[in-house]
Amino acid sequence: MTRFAVVCVGVLGLTTGAPLGCTRPPSSIDAGGTSADAGPAPASPERSAGKSEQEKPSAEEECRACNGIWGKHGLRQIAFCNCGTKDADKRCRDGLECEGQCVADDEPEREIVQAGPPPLGYFVGKCSAFAKVFGCRRIIERGAGADPPHDLSKPLQKMCVD
Numbered sequence: 001m002t003r004f005a006v007v008c009v010g011v012l013g014l015t016t017g018a019p020l021g022c023t024r025p026p027s028s029i030d031a032g033g034t035s036a037d038a039g040p041a042p043a044s045p046e047r048s049a050g051k052s053e054q055e056k057p058s059a060e061e062e063c064r065a066c067n068g069i070w071g072k073h074g075l076r077q078i079a080f081c082n083c084g085t086k087d088a089d090k091r092c093r094d095g096l097e098c099e100g101q102c103v104a105d106d107e108p109e110r111e112i113v114q115a116g117p118p119p120l121g122y123f124v125g126k127c128s129a130f131a132k133v134f135g136c137r138r139i140i141e142r143g144a145g146a147d148p149p150h151d152l153s154k155p156l157q158k159m160c161v162d
Helices: 060-065
Strands: 069-071 080-082 102-104 109-114 120-127 135-140 159-161
Touching: 060 069, 060 080, 120 135
Parallel strands: none
Antiparallel strands: 069 080, 102 120, 102 135, 109 120, 135 159
16 A cells, blocks of 8 residues: 655745645656555644644734744745644554654664565554654654554655745
């Protein structure tokens, strides 16, 4: 099974001012540009939403209360607070286990539940230090631990968020 990351960019379009939407690679092309079987449907809102959508600090002073960093993050042109998390560096195999996101290394740890071939199981990462993670990372989706074991011989795809 090939997994595709759904990428939502919260940046305003340069010419129209309209928000850009979510994108997903065509089902016949994987992230490396080679032919692949269709992946699962895009992540549901339950998977992409945080554990709890709490009130976000709207001022720099309030940002300190959540151990956050106030400023312009990614491509967004408006300053906002990126709150710190209490579970940074905690081991995770599902994004739901983290306040922020479950981020895997380029060569992620693998938890094998069936030897295979191919080996089946779950990728393992660490919880992010901040609620929002920017750049290109290997993100373990929210709800991934509830999915059947994955083919661990295929790499975990990177997702880029600016």
